[in-house]
Amino acid sequence: MDTKNMREYLGWLYYQYLLITGIYVLEPWEKSIFNTVLFTMVAMVIYTSYVFVPVHVRLALEFFSGVCGGQHESTMALMN
Template identity: 70%
Template structure:
């Protein structure tokens, strides 16, 4: 790919971002605040997903394996 083509494509993507968020009508200082809040919210969602989704999946697997019939083995050895 050509470097100029990549630069044009990235500028087109940025223009689309401005149109979708309607932030092209904001002043530069308002745009920076808007972008900061947006990036912070996205970063918090990614972090929360990384931390909490595996825990919820593990709890759901434990719950459904108990319903389906998978019985937990006892940790106490049977004495005869």
Template identity: 75%
Template sequence: MAFKTLTEYLAWLYYQYLLCTGIYVLEPWEKSIFNSILLLVMAMVAYTSYVFVPIHVRLALQFFSGVFGGQTESAVTLMS
């Protein structure tokens, strides 16, 4: 499938989005509400991932390093 311009490709992607979600049957004001809620949820997921995932990854690494015999932070500071 050859696209002449970027706008044609983006229009095709938007059309695919409409077909896959089934919102092509909605009225324009219903589409805007649906898209707004979807955008809001995606923004909240991205923000939550940015804030909380690094904390959980750090805690998991600390836990598994202790379980599998890694040195704790206090032992490292005593050696320095």
């Protein structure tokens, strides 16, 4: 893909973003505030997913392996 087509395509994507979110009617300073809040929230979701999802998946796997009969002997000895 050549540079001109890529630039036109990115411009088209940005235009679609403006239309879908409805921010094309805002003033420039309002657009910048909206974009800042939106991208900050997206960054926070990505960071939270990166940090906490693996921990929750590991804990869920440990829980379900325990529920399905995968308990260790040391756990059973403590329960008796």
